Amino acid sequence: xxxxxxxxxxxxxxxxxxxxxxxxxxxxxxxxxxxxxxxxxxxxxxxxxxxxxxxxxxxxxxxxxxxxxxxxxxxxxxxxxxxxxxxxxxxxxxxxxxxxxxxxxxxxxxxxxxxxxxxxxxxxxxxxxxxxxxxxxxxxxxxxxxxxxxxxxxxxxxxxxxxxxxxxxxxxxxxxxxxxxxxxxxxxxxxxxxxxxxxxxxxxxxxxxxxxxxxxxxxxxxxxxxxxxxxxxxxxxxxxxxxxxxxxxxxxxxxxxxxxxxxxxxxxxxxxxxxxxxxxxxxxxxxxxxxxxxxxxxxxxxxxxxxxxxxxxxxxxxxxxxxxxxxxxxxxxxxx
Amino acid sequence: xxxxxxxxxxxxxxxxxxxxxxxxxxxxxxxxxxxxxxxxxxxxxxxxxxxxxxxxxxxxxxxxxxxxxxxxxxxxxxxxxxxxxxxxxxxxxxxxxxxxxxxxxxxxxxxxxxxxxxxxxxxxxxxxxxxxxxxxxxxxxxxxxxxxxxxxxxxxxxxxxxxxxxxxxxxxxxxxxxxxxxxxxxxxxxxxxxxxxxxxxxxxxxxxxxxxxxxxxxxxxxxxxxxxxxxxxxxxxxxxxxxxxxxxxxxxxxxxxxxxxxxxxxxxxxxxxxxxxxxxxxxxxxxxxxxxxxxxxxxxxxxxxxxxxxxxx
Numbered sequence: 001x002x003x004x005x006x007x008x009x010x011x012x013x014x015x016x017x018x019x020x021x022x023x024x025x026x027x028x029x030x031x032x033x034x035x036x037x038x039x040x041x042x043x044x045x046x047x048x049x050x051x052x053x054x055x056x057x058x059x060x061x062x063x064x065x066x067x068x069x070x071x072x073x074x075x076x077x078x079x080x081x082x083x084x085x086x087x088x089x090x091x092x093x094x095x096x097x098x099x100x101x102x103x104x105x106x107x108x109x110x111x112x113x114x115x116x117x118x119x120x121x122x123x124x125x126x127x128x129x130x131x132x133x134x135x136x137x138x139x140x141x142x143x144x145x146x147x148x149x150x151x152x153x154x155x156x157x158x159x160x161x162x163x164x165x166x167x168x169x170x171x172x173x174x175x176x177x178x179x180x181x182x183x184x185x186x187x188x189x190x191x192x193x194x195x196x197x198x199x200x201x202x203x204x205x206x207x208x209x210x211x212x213x214x215x216x217x218x219x220x221x222x223x224x225x226x227x228x229x230x231x232x233x234x235x236x237x238x239x240x241x242x243x244x245x246x247x248x249x250x251x252x253x254x255x256x257x258x259x260x261x262x263x264x265x266x267x268x269x270x271x272x273x274x275x276x277x278x279x280x281x282x283x284x285x286x287x288x289x290x291x292x293x294x295x296x297x298x299x300x301x302x303x304x305x306x307x308x309x310x311x312x313x314x315x316x317x318x319x320x321x322x323x324x325x326x327x328x329x330x331x332x333x334x335x336x
Numbered sequence: 337x338x339x340x341x342x343x344x345x346x347x348x349x350x351x352x353x354x355x356x357x358x359x360x361x362x363x364x365x366x367x368x369x370x371x372x373x374x375x376x377x378x379x380x381x382x383x384x385x386x387x388x389x390x391x392x393x394x395x396x397x398x399x400x401x402x403x404x405x406x407x408x409x410x411x412x413x414x415x416x417x418x419x420x421x422x423x424x425x426x427x428x429x430x431x432x433x434x435x436x437x438x439x440x441x442x443x444x445x446x447x448x449x450x451x452x453x454x455x456x457x458x459x460x461x462x463x464x465x466x467x468x469x470x471x472x473x474x475x476x477x478x479x480x481x482x483x484x485x486x487x488x489x490x491x492x493x494x495x496x497x498x499x500x501x502x503x504x505x506x507x508x509x510x511x512x513x514x515x516x517x518x519x520x521x522x523x524x525x526x527x528x529x530x531x532x533x534x535x536x537x538x539x540x541x542x543x544x545x546x547x548x549x550x551x552x553x554x555x556x557x558x559x560x561x562x563x564x565x566x567x568x569x570x571x572x573x574x575x576x577x578x579x580x581x582x583x584x585x586x587x588x589x590x591x592x593x594x595x596x597x598x599x600x601x602x603x604x605x606x607x608x609x610x611x612x613x614x615x616x617x618x619x620x621x622x623x624x625x626x627x628x629x630x631x632x633x634x635x636x637x638x639x640x641x642x643x644x645x646x647x648x649x
Contacts, residue, residue, distance in 0.1 A: 052552050072555040085553035089571045099557035150557065
């Protein structure tokens with residue numbers, strides 16, 4: 001039985017189809033990421049699971065129970081909100097114990113449970129503070145423990161790391177992953193950051209225009225994008241036209257070629273067997289620390305290549321030969 | 337570079353002033369604040385202080401002249417039974433008017449903050465503010481006509497065969513009277529009408545500041561709408577209610593026109609002050625009477641603060 005099942009779900013806002021015929025199974029115990037640009041319908045899908053939105057069409061199940069028409073307060077799922085939504089008139093302890101108080105759990109018991117939940121996110125001893133006295137990272141942890149203390153069957157996370165700075169975000173990614181493994185709860189995580197989705201999730205659904213365009217493991221969607229949109233959105237791959245692909249040893253279809261698979265060599269370097277090449281001139285060089293991105297205009301197509309730090313230095317205007325293994329060209333089914 | 341250019345061309349006096357002010361933001365703030373501070377300090381606080389001083393003088397009963405000598409006898413006079421009655425009556429009316437305003441204003445403010453959008457919101461502001469555009473006296477006299485024995489309320493009650501209800505309401509001791517316009521009920525109704533915008537607007541502003549996702553978070557954590565209202569929405573609206581109650585309570589405490597025009601002949605603090613400083617010429621006792629609302633409001637604010645009403649501000 002899937003933790004969450006969407007069958008042909010649609011949700012319209014006026015004339016806009018925010019979610020358009022989504023069918024999806026989220027497996028119990030997995031860390032599931034919904035990835036897509038803003039306005040692609042991923043947050044609406046999360047809100048449909050939480051119950052803040054009701055579908056116009058289709059059927060939702062949460063652990064086998066029909067969910068459409070059920071209000072949020074009758075669902076065994078909890079949400080970590082994008083801006084945390086901590087109640088400013090309550091202490092941290094009262095915030096975390098809120099769900100238990102509503103359920104009628106006795107004060108001593110709920111305080112003990114809230115303290116445990118705070119200890120789990122390394123905030124033991126913060127019970128008496130007010131949310132306004134905490135840093136962004138600490139508020140995020142409070143929001144997390146406020147949701148988890150209720151023992152939800154599914155935890156929904158709406159871009160929870162978006163407001164944190166890079167270092168903290170990376171640290172929280174690790175902690176969330178570890179926490180999910182430890183608790184074994186199904187996590188559904190919405191993000192527009194492909195790095196975050198790939199590094200944390202067991203499976204990723206990629207949204208565009210209210211539809212899911214691909215679902216798979218992070219390696220699947222990265223290595224084998226099925227559409228130009230996925231190839232471009234996840235890791236900004238090079239999308240080769242059918243004509244270009246077929247003249248370089250690929251199929252006559254839209255083809256994805258990852259920047260890091262491409263070697264950049266001085267013009268005239270011979271390509272080894274099983275490799276394809278294209279000659280061109282460097283249009284721009286962008287140093288990014290761990291890698292250097294080169295944009296090359298080769299045979300009238302812009303191709304981006306990534307060189308690891310310390311590789312041979314090139315400059316704008318240099319004539320170069322791009323060489324890549326033919327196996328690195330991934331044929332896509334969908335030209336969209 | 338621009339500095340060099342201006343230095344060569346010679347600086348105007350205005351340039352120099354603006355340079356000085358930008359370099360010293362505190363001086364600028366002080367200059368901007370000086371006129372209002374002078375106004376508050378001298379005209380406002382100063383006259384209040386003069387008033388307070390007056391209340392420690394007394395009236396010579398024989399000559400009718402004010403004795404400029406420190407005494408507490410005026411305050412002793414204030415505590416005489418008849419005067420205490422006036423104070424209690426006014427405080428009771430103010431409390432009831434505040435309560436009435438809050439009960440009526442909350443749903444209106446809640447609708448305006450949560451549901452009204454576009455033209456309904458414009459209509460809301462118009463409806464709340466419009467009574468404030470017309471003269472206070474005109475409104476009170478209009479209400480006297482509405483509530484009079486020959487007025488529209490009596491007429492409607494008769495038309496609906498509800499005269500018995502109106503009569504039994506007027507027959508209630510203390511709050512009743514010969515007609516609505518000569519009873520505490522009438523005074524109460526007019527006060528609520530006159531002050532209710534001052535209650536609606538702060539509550540609406542407070543509710544407006546409650547983000548929708550607090551309500552979603554509460555529902556997400558299992559709270560039914562009724563629980564969410566009492567545990568999240570109401571506590572966050574409380575500063576607005578307190579702010580509104582400060583207006584309605586203090587405005588009622590000091591008003592003398594409404595009870596003079598609509599009501600029975602029993603005095604409220606405002607009327608007592610008006611009579612004492614006018615016809616009776618007893619300015620010290622009038623001053624002592626005006627100290628009462630100030631003291632009450634002081635205690636009220638202190639209590640509200642103690643109860644944490646301002647914690648979320």
